Amino acid sequence: MKRFLPLLLTATFLGALPATAQTPVPEIAFESAPNPLALPDDIYLGETAGVATNSKGDVFVYTRTGHPTVSLGGARAFAHGGSRLFQFDRNGKFVREIGQGIYGFMYAQQVRVDPQDNIWIVDQMTNYVMKFDPEGGVAMLLGRKAEAITVPAPPSRGPQAFGGGAPGAGEQTDLFDRPTDVAWDGAGNIYVSDGLGNARVAKFNKNGVFIKSWGAKGTEQGNFGTASGIAVDARGNVYVADRGNKRMQVFDSEGNFKTQFTNVGAPQAICITPGQNQFLYSSNSNPTNDIDTAGEIYKMRLDGSVVGKFGRAGKLPKEFGTVNAIDCRNENSLYVGEIGNMGVQKLTLH
Amino acid sequence: MQRSLASMSAVALMLCAGPALAQLKATAQNVPEIPYDSVANFLKPPAGEYLGEAVGVATNSKGHTFVYHRSATTRLFEFDQNGNFLKEIGKGYYGFEFAHSVRVDSEDNIWTVDEGTNVVTKFSPEGKVLMVLGRRPAAVLGAVATPTGPNQPSQKYIFCRPTDVGWDPQENIFVSDGYCNNRVVKYDRTGRFLAQVGSEKAGKEPGQFNLPHGLAVDGQGNVYVADRSNFRYQVLDNNLKPKATYDNVGVGWTVCVSQGPHQYLFASNSNPNGNRPGSWAITGEIYKMELDGTILGRFGHASKEFGGFQVVHMMDCRNPNEIVVGEIESWRVQKLILKPQAASAVSR
Numbered sequence: 001m002k003r004f005l006p007l008l009l010t011a012t013f014l015g016a017l018p019a020t021a022q023t024p025v026p027e028i029a030f031e032s033a034p035n036p037l038a039l040p041d042d043i044y045l046g047e048t049a050g051v052a053t054n055s056k057g058d059v060f061v062y063t064r065t066g067h068p069t070v071s072l073g074g075a076r077a078f079a080h081g082g083s084r085l086f087q088f089d090r091n092g093k094f095v096r097e098i099g100q101g102i103y104g105f106m107y108a109q110q111v112r113v114d115p116q117d118n119i120w121i122v123d124q125m126t127n128y129v130m131k132f133d134p135e136g137g138v139a140m141l142l143g144r145k146a147e148a149i150t151v152p153a154p155p156s157r158g159p160q161a162f163g164g165g166a167p168g169a170g171e172q173t174d175l176f177d178r179p180t181d182v183a184w185d186g187a188g189n190i191y192v193s194d195g196l197g198n199a200r201v202a203k204f205n206k207n208g209v210f211i212k213s214w215g216a217k218g219t220e221q222g223n224f225g226t227a228s229g230i231a232v233d234a235r236g237n238v239y240v241a242d243r244g245n246k247r248m249q250v251f252d253s254e255g256n257f258k259t260q261f262t263n264v265g266a267p268q269a270i271c272i273t274p275g276q277n278q279f280l281y282s283s284n285s286n287p288t289n290d291i292d293t294a295g296e297i298y299k300m301r302l303d304g305s306v307v308g309k310f311g312r313a314g315k316l317p318k319e320f321g322t323v324n325a326i327d328c329r330n331e332n333s334l335y336v337g338e339i340g341n342m343g344v345q346k347l348t349l350h
Numbered sequence: 351m352q353r354s355l356a357s358m359s360a361v362a363l364m365l366c367a368g369p370a371l372a373q374l375k376a377t378a379q380n381v382p383e384i385p386y387d388s389v390a391n392f393l394k395p396p397a398g399e400y401l402g403e404a405v406g407v408a409t410n411s412k413g414h415t416f417v418y419h420r421s422a423t424t425r426l427f428e429f430d431q432n433g434n435f436l437k438e439i440g441k442g443y444y445g446f447e448f449a450h451s452v453r454v455d456s457e458d459n460i461w462t463v464d465e466g467t468n469v470v471t472k473f474s475p476e477g478k479v480l481m482v483l484g485r486r487p488a489a490v491l492g493a494v495a496t497p498t499g500p501n502q503p504s505q506k507y508i509f510c511r512p513t514d515v516g517w518d519p520q521e522n523i524f525v526s527d528g529y530c531n532n533r534v535v536k537y538d539r540t541g542r543f544l545a546q547v548g549s550e551k552a553g554k555e556p557g558q559f560n561l562p563h564g565l566a567v568d569g570q571g572n573v574y575v576a577d578r579s580n581f582r583y584q585v586l587d588n589n590l591k592p593k594a595t596y597d598n599v600g601v602g603w604t605v606c607v608s609q610g611p612h613q614y615l616f617a618s619n620s621n622p623n624g625n626r627p628g629s630w631a632i633t634g635e636i637y638k639m640e641l642d643g644t645i646l647g648r649f650g651h652a653s654k655e656f657g658g659f660q661v662v663h664m665m666d667c668r669n670p671n672e673i674v675v676g677e678i679e680s681w682r683v684q685k686l687i688l689k690p691q692a693a694s695a696v697s698r
Contacts, residue, residue, distance in 0.1 A: 071423075071447060072487070072489050073447050073448055073465075073466035073467060073468075073487070076448075076466065078447060078448055078466055080422040080423060081422055097398075099400065100398055101399070101400065101421055101422045101423075102400045102402070102421065102422060103400075103402035103403060103420055103421050103422055103681070105422070138400060138681055140654055140680075141654070141660075141679060141680055141681065144623060144624060144678075144679055147448070148448070148466075171624070171626070171627065172627040173624060173625040173626060173627055174624075174625055175624045175625075207653070207654060207655050208654035208655075209630075209653075209654075210625065210627075
């Protein structure tokens with residue numbers, strides 16, 4: 001495991017090179033709304049790894065904030081806290097917190113809302129993919145948090161794979177290793193990109209029964225450097241942001257490789273618009289230690305052709321600090337969640 | 351944080367190292383199914399509160415339900431007979447860190463077993479601390495690395511990841527201890543050490559254990575131990591002498607003995623953590639037995655859906671026809687109403 005981490009970090013640093021520009025990509029003009037979310041005085045957003053809207057336009061933000069804590073047991077140490085899930089209305093007014101003090105929140109990675117307005121979060125440290133019903137009750141859990149952390153860290157297991165197969169292929173179940181994102185097809189099947197430890201896509205039916213997974217750590221078609229994000233189109237095709245390999249891969253719903261896009265940098269966050277005429281957004285996010293490279297978001301057709309791009313890395317409004325989430329329920333009104341700038345921007349595209 | 355991530359993942363890796371699937375399957379054949387219903391919305395936590403891994407469940411004589419669960423921090427909730435939240439017990443208590451079991455004795459005292467602090471606590475029915483067994487390792491010594499070599503020799507009054515507690519009619523206390531001491535300890539009602547069976551060295555012989563994970567005591571003072579990693583249940587007499595072994599009902603996750611003149615034994619062949627490939631098909635069911643091991647029937651199956659189970663960690667069977675189960679992996683507590691079945695006991 002430990003051996004993967006340096007690899008992963010290297011991939012993160014090198015991954016965000018400027019996209020290869022065969023033809024000039026049109027710039028899309030856009031605005032960023034000032035103060036899109038009104039926070040109560042005692043709430044701060046931290047690294048805003050996830051942002052998503054529901055059918056009413058309410059905004060959900062899953063953020064790394066507060067204090068990740070380790071408490072001492074006997075021979076073991078227990079970790080908790082560190083992330084929170086907030087709901088705002090369509091005007092940015094604070095509505096409520098969901099999941100306060102819950103076991104599954106430690107290191108926010110993503111939030112998504114399904115067609116029934118259920119709220120799904122992905123936590124990179126507890127390894128949970130959690131489904132909340134619209135009222136905020138826990139409706140389903142995939143994965144499980146490790147009971148304890150060991151101090152000091154145990155020796156590396158070397159190149160052995162999780163589950164005994166190819167490195168990163170994972171176990172044929174819902175044991176995730178730093179999962180990143182979740183998506184659904186029209187039948188309600190669940191697809192999880194898993195992730196930064198494993199390098200696979202895991203598929204479950206709507207009742208959480210494991211169906212299959214595909215991919216392993218690697219550069220070949222069907223393998224992943226990292227599986228950083230996932231989205232499914234209306235036909236059931238599965239788009240995976242393979243940031244580690246600076247490409248997006250497209251599969252059918254059974255995991256058969258169809259095509260790949262290498263013209264949009266290193267995709268970290270992706271989103272497909274709803275409806276019949278669908279578009280794909282993909283963020284070539286800047287690395288967390290640099291704002292002088294990358295950062296732009298691409299608007300694409302589902303065949304991979306680029307419509308245009310907008311934004312760049314930076315600290316100001318209309319500039320991005322490592323975008324980790326895009327909500328594109330409305331094709332020309334996007335929410336983006338940023339790690340570097342600890343916030344959410346609401347963008348209007350022209 | 352980076353270090354924590356690496357080590358948590360490593361722990362997750364180790365969780366996967368488990369027994370061969372074949373060992374998980376119960377060998378009892380042709381066991382009749384007991385039909386049951388799961389009561390919808392059985393427990394109603396207060397608004398904004400969540401149960402975590404529901405590892406401990408118990409009821410008292412008034413029908414209140416206690417849930418000792420792994421939320422962001424470990425917590426003990428009390429619900430009334432209608433499932434409405436009554437109160438939290440032990441908020442901020444030093445003996446709570448990582449829940450494992452809660453049981454209620456014949457006088458409605460509430461006992462918690464915490465495998466993070468290694469403390470067993472007796473609370474009065476009102477929630478005041480009456481007795482403490484074991485000691486939380488001293489924080490002043492710093493974080494202790496998980497031991498990798500042989501377990502330390504067990505001590506009379508110190509536990510190592512204890513798992514469960516029970517009492518005989520004389521109010522002697524029995525503790526299954528646990529993940530590293532692999533023993534069952536007997537104390538008198540004042541908490542004074544009387545005897546133990548098993549040791550820090552895990553073993554397969556009668557009177558040896560490999561992860562005693564749950565325990566229950568019948569009206570004669572016999573002790574039923576879920577000997578999880580030996581895939582069996584062991585029966586001990588009141589002096590902890592081995593009497594019998596039941597090895598045909600799968601992995602010994604947790605055990606419960608009902609009350610009343612005719613006592614029944616419930617044993618759970620819970621599906622393993624992590625939902626290992628193929629495990630749902632051969633695990634997840636609970637067995638209803640006579641105390642002598644005669645199997646009367648089985649119910650339940652592994653599933654994430656309501657009515658199915660996701661790693662049953664504990665059962666309450668005060669009433670043998672109303673079983674309350676706490677699950678690890680769906681963070682649920684379900685109340686099951688068992689329905690009459692055709693009488694056709696299977697002898698073992």
